[in-house]
Amino acid sequence: MDHKLFIYNTLTRKKEKFIPATENKVGLYVCGPTVYGEPHLGHIRMAISFDILFRYLLNLGYAVRYVRNITDVGHLEDEVSGEGADRIQKRARLEEIEPMEVVQKYKNLFNESFQKLNILPPSIEPQASGHIIEQQQMIRKILEKGYAYEVEGSVYFDIDAYNKEHNYGKLSGRKVEDMLTNTRTLDGQSEKRNPLDFALWKKASPEHLMRWPSEWSDGFPGWHLECSAMGTKYLGETFDIHGGGMDLMFPHHECEIAQSVAANGKEHVRYWMHNNMITIDGQKMAKSLNNFITLREMFSGNHPKLEKAYSPNAIRFFVLQAHYRSTLDFSNEALQAAEKGLKRLFSALEALKTFKPSEKSSFDIESYLVKVFEALNDDLNTPIAIAQVFNLVPYINKVKEGSESISRDDLEILKSNLNTIIFDILGLLPEEDNTNAELEKDLLELIIDLRLKARANKDYATSDIIRDKLKEVGIALKDTKDGTSWEKE
């Protein structure tokens, strides 16, 4: 298989041609959500960006094993110092339920929203709490190799030992000396030899609920460890692509690399990809910043920042109209523009269905389609790909009006490529039927009025035709002294 897909590798800061380690197979790992709150608009940037990657790789013919984890333990409140309460456990206390009930509740909500947005489920969705043994095994390996130390039942990764042979900070481009200057002021790190050291295993305080036995203590794994352990388990010691939000680059992914390299002695990931954030009023949308709009609110329009409800399709299209490495600012205008764009696109698709082919095409269809795929091959540039699709719309409209023509073969090529691009790769959903019970009722009322009028004019032939035609389509009319009612049979 030879494709021309180039992806931007955060590790090298270059667009590189994507060549998987094993021919025709791709191992893809993406950092999924910590399930301690409702999914919000900010979460879908990651999910949709890597859904496009997953769909495009499948479309290119690769067998893709896509692993997206669920964090349900060890993600503490302060991500940088690795201190504070466990997010799940704090939520459990607030809701007065078991931590695993919190996990189940929010996991279900994430799945539901992702499904509405037509985000394909990953091949494996492993949970951190379900892989404690694998994490403990990795800690043992790291300890054996001298890259970690135990203090009072906790195990910390030893940055200084690691940095003698490796380069902690290579992904985010940070230098250990600079980081040290910035972190020296933080508290609660007395156990650590170096303030940058991070926990692989934390001894649980007596009130801590989520705990497992180990040779070090009854405790729980550090947040970063799960991805190293589950990535290795399901994709191997070195795998092709690792994705996640830009905000995870440091410390999460930096620590992940260090752990995996320390344990396995091999390169961890070949291509690192990071999606940018959704912003609102210029600030990253995040639960911790309390400036988020949940997906349920997006779908219902029930939030002060929302002028109306937005369909999953419109939201998805809005997200795709920025490149995944650019920020995307929330605004009603942009969402409504996406709605309008979608409408234009779907009318053009609808028009295609009725086309009568001509002898020859009056324009070069393939040259347009090639540009769509060129944009996708260029680090999944969806806004350009969409713009190229829109460049076809005027032609489609002109064929409809008769001022351009299309041959039978070209029409087939156009239809099948647009379906592939719009539905399979961009993952938009065919527009729902706008049929509603209200309209049906209105139409039937009009018909009943017309029949009444015909009877008033003694035009019984028309009145009977109406009754019979309705009967044919399953509607029975009933004349009573209060007027005519109808019923489905």
Added chain:
Amino acid sequence: MDHKLFIYNTLTRKKEKFIPATENKVGLYVCGPTVYGEPHLGHIRMAISFDILFRYLLNLGYAVRYVRNITDVGHLEDEVSGEGADRIQKRARLEEIEPMEVVQKYKNLFNESFQKLNILPPSIEPQASGHIIEQQQMIRKILEKGYAYEVEGSVYFDIDAYNKEHNYGKLSGRKVEDMLTNTRTLDGQSEKRNPLDFALWKKASPEHLMRWPSEWSDGFPGWHLECSAMGTKYLGETFDIHGGGMDLMFPHHECEIAQSVAANGKEHVRYWMHNNMITIDGQKMAKSLNNFITLREMFSGNHPKLEKAYSPNAIRFFVLQAHYRSTLDFSNEALQAAEKGLKRLFSALEALKTFKPSEKSSFDIESYLVKVFEALNDDLNTPIAIAQVFNLVPYINKVKEGSESISRDDLEILKSNLNTIIFDILGLLPEEDNTNAELEKDLLELIIDLRLKARANKDYATSDIIRDKLKEVGIALKDTKDGTSWEKE
């Protein structure tokens, strides 16, 4: 809280008044599916039976923690001897994917189908492979207490040791001597001291994929152990209700009791509930018997045994029309009868909405409603409860016709109770709108024909009324030389 809910306890073979161990709280554990194949009609008996229990307990005001597990490791082909290939792993080999990809795929399919059938998600849905540590801890406890032994890296439960103080077989009513007579002929049990002993931990053969380290061997837990370990973890050493299919009573639940009692030294479960099977041509419907109809086939009608497609609501109603402890035989007739019954029920509910209350009621509504709840309290007797609801339908129809009357208060009571019974407790879904694009198209065609006729008769007034009325409801007519077409605005 004092309720009159009686449930049949398999352990005592009696209907017993249900009194939870902790006031107002219920711990409920149900054995969920082994996710190695598509969900079929046979699976939903368990899911719907305990969904009714869950819903009814919630309706009674209990805080219910409902744990339903997912078996994804250790369920070997021969359930009785505990020998043969791991079902997940065998499937993985067939589909040429990772065992956890099999798990994810079928877990998603189960969730999807259960959601369509309006089965509430449990509070926690733990996976066996995610609780290896907890299972290992339990093995250690059982070993310490002398109820298990290790042979060549595997650990077996010691039935003889256990039976000195306890009673293996008490749930299913089997005697150890009788069981011995029946199992003596089985092979591959040379490691066991007693043929009835069962594996807590199995040493993995070199080609076995799903394996974890332990002090005994690299291996995997025995199938029965997960429920003991996860039940204890999430519901405590003794909990209120354990449910599952009758086919799990032996050996699965019998072994579960033995393990839990051996490890915790306490009664395991207070009320055991078992649902009966769905049969087809008089035989249990099961994957292993290859006589199943998948839920996707049920929904699409695409199976030689199916005369048509059945809606999730009709299937659910069909299941509820047998008591959960009776067998339920699949037949197109019974499903179609359920469809008709549903239709009658929903027409009655629809009629209620239009009722004008009278001064007094001409019949005693509460006496009917009481009987519905009496049936539910009597071991969740849904067929009787439904029959009692149907006893109300003639009255509702007579009120509609004017030959019976209902007071304002009674109408409110009736509406709110029927909604609670039909939607909250029985979990039926409000009937979908039967509106479809087809009908809309037919109605519009009829209207356009009528307009054409009016114009042919030079009745332009009618023709204009039609155009204007349609415009009002968002339909634009377009007259061209080929006729009249319409478009939604």
